[in-house]
Amino acid sequence: MATYSLSDIRDAAAKRYQGLEITNGDDKFIFQNLLQLPATQRREADKILNSADDAADTDSQIELVKNLLKVVEKNGRGQELLDLLEDSPANLMEVFHAWMEATQPGEA
Secondary structure (H helix, E strand, O other): OOOOOHHHHHHHHHHHOOOEEEEEOOEEEEEOOHHHOOHHHHHHHHHHHHHHHHOOOHHHHHHHHHHHHHHHEOOOOHHHHHHHOOOOHHHHHHHHHHHHHHOOOOOO
8 A cells, every 4th residue: 555645645636736936037937726726826827717708819819828827826926927928918928838838747
């Protein structure tokens, strides 16, 4: 029989459901995996993601991504990173795609 401590479970979950860390000098922005978000933020992120079908044009899709990144940033600093991106949709989408890739469940 396999035996795990709660610490083992937490460590495995943290590794498997990790987020994305973006640095700017000594500054860090942490974009969490949806499964690591508190329930209220997870529901807000789900609402944003479920509205993706309504974002028919590029500007609407960009706003959706901005809103999502603001919600999933761990320390409430999503807008700060968006400001640093200087309203560049290309840079914004790079962050979004990096977050999507980083938060796909992997092996623990």
